[in-house]
Each structure stands twice: as structure tokens, then as C-alpha cells.
Amino acid sequence: MTQTEQTTQASPSAQRASDSTRVADRLRDEILDGVRAPGSKLVERDLASEFGVSRVPVREALKVLDVEGLVTLRPNTWAVVREFTASDLSDLDEVRSALEVLTFRLAAQRRDEAGLARLRAVLDAELAGARAEDPVAARRAAADFHEVVTELAGNRLLDELTETMRSRMRWAMGQHDDLMHVTEEHRVLFEAIAQGDVRGMERLVLAHMESSHRQRVEHEEREEARGRGR
Incomplete structure (x- = not known):
């Protein structure tokens, strides 16, 4: 493998991180822009299909948005767009x-x-x-x-x-x-x-x-x- 090929071929962990960032950025924009309304369900399986990734980067992206206060995680079910009281x-x-x-x-x-x-x-x-x-x-x-x-x-x-x-x-x-x-x-x-x-x-x-x-x-x-x- 040439040096160029080595630098352009991302490792699996790097690719997951890239996918996770991309999904988080997209979901964040959609929440902030009102595309995904408060209370909307965020189902890992559906999001993985929508973004063309596995469920792992989707799960990581949702954790990031949970920390940011935009998403509420519901273990063993789905996440939802946060409804601010x-x-x-x-x-x-x-x-x-x-x-x-x-x-x-x-x-x-x-x-x-x-x-x-x-x-x-x-x-x-x-x-x-x-x-x-x-x-x-x-x-x-x-x-x-x-x-x-x-x-x-x-x-x-x-x-x-x-x-x-x-x-x-x-x-x-x-x-x-x-x-x-x-x-x-x-x-x-x-x-x-x-x-x-x-x-x-x-x-x-x-x-x-x-x-x-x-x-x-x-x-x-x-x-x-x-x-x-x-």
C-alpha cells in the first residue's frame, strides 16, 4: 500500500468517529432549525438507515447531543428531541x-x-x-x-x-x-x-x-x- 493510500484509507475507529460527527452535526442543525420538533422520536435503526451508517455512530451522536442538552436518552427504547420546560x-x-x-x-x-x-x-x-x-x-x-x-x-x-x-x-x-x-x-x-x-x-x-x-x-x-x- 502506498503512503497516499495509507493516509486516505481511514481506520474503522476513525471512520466511526467521522460518521458520528457527521450525524451529530446534521441532527443538531435539524433540531436547532426546527426540522425535528421537540418530542420527536429519534430511533437508532431509522437514523442509521437515513444517514447510511451503522447504529454505533448514531448511538455516539445521540450521546453527544444528550450532553449538549438537545436530546433526552431513553434506555432500551429511543431518544427524543428535548422538550424544554x-x-x-x-x-x-x-x-x-x-x-x-x-x-x-x-x-x-x-x-x-x-x-x-x-x-x-x-x-x-x-x-x-x-x-x-x-x-x-x-x-x-x-x-x-x-x-x-x-x-x-x-x-x-x-x-x-x-x-x-x-x-x-x-x-x-x-x-x-x-x-x-x-x-x-x-x-x-x-x-x-x-x-x-x-x-x-x-x-x-x-x-x-x-x-x-x-x-x-x-x-x-x-x-x-x-x-x-x-
């Missing part, structure tokens, strides 16, 4: 409000031209998605906006803390329907960061959190009404 979301909001204020303050203090350019690009993508009435694109970019702000904050411990909640935060941030409203709030936050408005950041962030909570409640009510109308 009001208490779950209240807990998340409390932690987010504390971390977000700190994150945006640090971003305003430590901003640089390169970071602001990245943040502007994400905001432009969010605006484009909102204008096109593309909820998936707009919501993904809205979540990306918060992650780029975390990068601008430049605090490794904050990165680690945020990483443990990233998937749950992205899910919660995606529970809104007024795409332009969220985009406008992000524009205001961007301007505050660009101007280094550290003193005004807490007020802006908490107002954004309150607005996000209100939009999430309205989104849930619309989804429930839609479900009753079927």
Missing part, C-alpha cells in the same frame, strides 16, 4: 443574562477592527435573511452574532462556560418570528460595541433579553395555536 428556560435565561452582560461589556472594551468586521458581516447576513423572510438563515446568523461577540470579549474562561451551553442557547435564540425586530436590536448592540459604550451595555443587553423572552413566549403561543388548528 418553562423551568428549564427560566434557568437558562438567568444564567444567560449574567453572562451576556459581561460578554457584551468586555466586547465593547476589547473590540478591534478585525472583530468588528466579523460582527458586521454576521449582522449583514442576518439582515439579508430577515429581508428574504428566510427564518433559518436569519436565526442562524442571529445566534452567530452572539458567538462572535463572545469571541470579541477575549476571555477564555467565558468561552469555556459558554461552550457548555452553546446548543441550548442557540435553540433558545431561535425561538422568535419577528426577524427584522431581532436584527434591529442586534444593530443597536453592534453600534454600542463599535462605540465602546461600556456604561450603557447592561441596559441594552437586559432589554434585548427581555425582548427575546417575550418573542419566545409569542412564538410558543403561535405554535400551539397552529397545532390545535391541524
Whole structure:
């Protein structure tokens, strides 16, 4: 076997890891984008057939998503897409409000031209998605906006803390329907960061959190009404 063949032929364990990552990434996107609704069954056999892999990488992918808080494992039956309770979301909001204020303050203090350019690009993508009435694109970019702000904050411990909640935060941030409203709030936050408005950041962030909570409640009510109308 040539060196090229040796490097291109993955070992069985490496292939399983690759398959597991691919399945986890796909399922994560589908959950966050609303393709797989809360409470949906995730059956290993069916997913293995759908993704063209064995059940082992599917099982490993589901364990990853369970740790991220997006999936609930039910031994000897199947997994389900997590249904977040009001208490779950209240807990998340409390932690987010504390971390977000700190994150945006640090971003305003430590901003640089390169970071602001990245943040502007994400905001432009969010605006484009909102204008096109593309909820998936707009919501993904809205979540990306918060992650780029975390990068601008430049605090490794904050990165680690945020990483443990990233998937749950992205899910919660995606529970809104007024795409332009969220985009406008992000524009205001961007301007505050660009101007280094550290003193005004807490007020802006908490107002954004309150607005996000209100939009999430309205989104849930619309989804429930839609479900009753079927």
C-alpha cells in the first residue's frame, strides 16, 4: 500500500468517529432549525438507515447531543428531541443574562477592527435573511452574532462556560418570528460595541433579553395555536 493510500484509507475507529460527527452535526442543525420538533422520536435503526451508517455512530451522536442538552436518552427504547420546560428556560435565561452582560461589556472594551468586521458581516447576513423572510438563515446568523461577540470579549474562561451551553442557547435564540425586530436590536448592540459604550451595555443587553423572552413566549403561543388548528 502506498503512503497516499495509507493516509486516505481511514481506520474503522476513525471512520466511526467521522460518521458520528457527521450525524451529530446534521441532527443538531435539524433540531436547532426546527426540522425535528421537540418530542420527536429519534430511533437508532431509522437514523442509521437515513444517514447510511451503522447504529454505533448514531448511538455516539445521540450521546453527544444528550450532553449538549438537545436530546433526552431513553434506555432500551429511543431518544427524543428535548422538550424544554418553562423551568428549564427560566434557568437558562438567568444564567444567560449574567453572562451576556459581561460578554457584551468586555466586547465593547476589547473590540478591534478585525472583530468588528466579523460582527458586521454576521449582522449583514442576518439582515439579508430577515429581508428574504428566510427564518433559518436569519436565526442562524442571529445566534452567530452572539458567538462572535463572545469571541470579541477575549476571555477564555467565558468561552469555556459558554461552550457548555452553546446548543441550548442557540435553540433558545431561535425561538422568535419577528426577524427584522431581532436584527434591529442586534444593530443597536453592534453600534454600542463599535462605540465602546461600556456604561450603557447592561441596559441594552437586559432589554434585548427581555425582548427575546417575550418573542419566545409569542412564538410558543403561535405554535400551539397552529397545532390545535391541524
